Amino acid sequence: MLSDKTLPSKRLTSLDALRGFDMFWIVSGEGIFHGLANATHLPFFEGVSRQLHHTTWNGFTMYDLIFPLFIFIAGIAMPFSFGKKLDHLEGLARKKQKQKLYRPLIIRCVALILLGMVVNGALALPGYAETRFASVLGRISLSLFFAAIIYLNCSFRKQLIWLFVLLLGYWALMSWVPVPGFGAGVLTPEGNLSGYLDRQFLPGLVLRGDYDPEGYLSTIPAIGTALLGVFTGRFLRNGNPAFTPVKKAILLLGAGVICLLLGLLWNIWFPINKNIWTSSFVVFCAGCSLLLLGVFYLIIDVLKWQLWCRPFIWLGMNSILIYMASHGIINFKYTSEAIFGGLMHLAPERFHEALLWTGVAIIQFGFLYFLYKKRIFLKL
Numbered sequence: 001m002l003s004d005k006t007l008p009s010k011r012l013t014s015l016d017a018l019r020g021f022d023m024f025w026i027v028s029g030e031g032i033f034h035g036l037a038n039a040t041h042l043p044f045f046e047g048v049s050r051q052l053h054h055t056t057w058n059g060f061t062m063y064d065l066i067f068p069l070f071i072f073i074a075g076i077a078m079p080f081s082f083g084k085k086l087d088h089l090e091g092l093a094r095k096k097q098k099q100k101l102y103r104p105l106i107i108r109c110v111a112l113i114l115l116g117m118v119v120n121g122a123l124a125l126p127g128y129a130e131t132r133f134a135s136v137l138g139r140i141s142l143s144l145f146f147a148a149i150i151y152l153n154c155s156f157r158k159q160l161i162w163l164f165v166l167l168l169g170y171w172a173l174m175s176w177v178p179v180p181g182f183g184a185g186v187l188t189p190e191g192n193l194s195g196y197l198d199r200q201f202l203p204g205l206v207l208r209g210d211y212d213p214e215g216y217l218s219t220i221p222a223i224g225t226a227l228l229g230v231f232t233g234r235f236l237r238n239g240n241p242a243f244t245p246v247k248k249a250i251l252l253l254g255a256g257v258i259c260l261l262l263g264l265l266w267n268i269w270f271p272i273n274k275n276i277w278t279s280s281f282v283v284f285c286a287g288c289s290l291l292l293l294g295v296f297y298l299i300i301d302v303l304k305w306q307l308w309c310r311p312f313i314w315l316g317m318n319s320i321l322i323y324m325a326s327h328g329i330i331n332f333k334y335t336s337e338a339i340f341g342g343l344m345h346l347a348p349e350r351f352h353e354a355l356l357w358t359g360v361a362i363i364q365f366g367f368l369y370f371l372y373k374k375r376i377f378l379k380l
Contacts, residue, residue: 012236014300015076017309018293020316022069025052027315027326029359035354057189058271060284067136067274068225068285069292070319074144074374075229076293078151079237098152105148112141119327131204134214137320142219147226156234159227166224167279171270173217174278187271187278194276211275218277225277228286232293245302250270252294259287300364314368321371321378322364334362339363 030052036042037049051062082101089097116135150162174193184189189195195211195365206212236248243251263272263284272281299305315322326332336359337344344355371377 010226012076012297012301013306013309013313014293014296015073016316017300017306017312018296018316019070019073019319020312021292021296021309022066022073023315023319023322024312025063026360028332028357028364031357032354032361035351035357039348039350054274057275058187058273060208060272060274062288064274064281065285065288067139068222068277068282069289069372071140071143071222071225072229072232072289073293074140074287075147075226076233076236078144078148078226078230079133079233082148082152083237101148101152105145109141109145112137112320115324116141119198121363128204132207132212132218133204134198134202134207134212136214137323139214139219139222141220143222143226147225147230150223150227151230159230163224163227163231166220166227167282170221170224171279175270178182187273187276189275192276199248205339209277213233213248213275213277221279221282224279224282225285228282229289236297246298249294249298249302252290253276256287256290256294259283259290261287263287311365311369316373317377318368318371322368326364332363333357335363337362340369 033045033048033052037045053061054063055061085097085101086094113135116137117131117133120132120135120138122131132140154162174187175185177185177193179191179193179196182188182196186192189208190210193210194215194217197217198206198212198215199210202212202215207217232252235243235251263280263282263286265279266283270278270280272278272284274281297311300309333356336356340355340359340362344352344359347355
């Protein structure tokens with residue numbers, strides 16, 4: 001039976017829109033804003049453009065948020081998707097249904113790892129030494145797989161314990177385990193423990209030479225990113241009448257501020273760093289993610305202002321497909337030049353980059369709208 005404190009697993013429109021907003025920046029949005037910054041040199045566009053680059057090492061830009069936000073959103077969806085299958089079951093029937101979920105979880109995990117290698121260019125057969133096995137999709141798959149196993153088999157209290165063990169344990173490992181030739185707690189590209197393990201044990205190509213940003217050890221705190229999303233999903237599904245939609249939005253925003261402050265405090269001892277996915281980075285990004293979710297949830301699901309976000313919904317509901325298509329499968333820039341090139345060249349040359357990427361966005365959104373209307377979704 002459904003608990004009186006649990007809502008049915010209704011799909012959150014704000015979640016799809018936020019996922020699409022997140023993906024927009026890496027499939028076409030960054031190109032548009034870099035182009036506008038180069039063309040206009042206006043402070044606003046130049047400021048946005050500066051934020052659309054990863055930090056070299058320690059520190060944070062909004063571009064660093066795109067990856068953890070995606071994992072966080074996928075974690076939020078977990079209680080909703082599993083709730084459809086488990087809420088009405090009890091005892092042995094519930095246990096058997098959980099066991100049935102393991103097979104698709106394993107298949108999805110393996111499929112995303114393989115697709116990540118395809119995105120990395122594995123089908124070009126570059127040879128073992130030049131094949132990168134680690135990937136963005138691989139990290140998504142592993143972090144969500146282990147978060148799902150924890151969610152399905154542990155009480156909320158034990159899930160919290162797992163979160164603390166993952167984040168504090170990673171901090172301890174990175175701070176106290178010595179790296180040959182460097183010692184313990186040396187958080188430089190060449191001296192950190194995660195990078196050392198990548199160089200020793202990661203098969204094939206280590207992307208940055210000294211470390212891989214999607215390496216083995218730094219996947220541990222990424223599971224924490226997914227679990228923080230799971231906790232947020234549990235909260236949003238809570239049907240207690242004391243938590244009205246408006247109050248939920250306010251609490252999301254408040255929790256976001258708290259996580260930001262905690263992340264900044266932890267940064268004093270364990271720097272915010274996307275490259276090795278530090279625990280402070282996990283907490284700080286959770287704060288940013290909660291703030292964005294709170295705003296999207298309030299505007300889209302509470303106030304029902306939804307017309308503006310429909311393109312993001314189309315993108316968010318086929319996010320893996322458009323990610324793969326944009327990273328080597330479809331040359332959207334060539335297509336944009338072929339379709340819009342004549343119009344583009346009527347404008348001053350300095351605007352061509354921005355217009356080219358605007359054409360890319362139009363093509364992508366048109367493609368995604370077609371898939372949305374046909375109810376075609378790549379689900380893994």
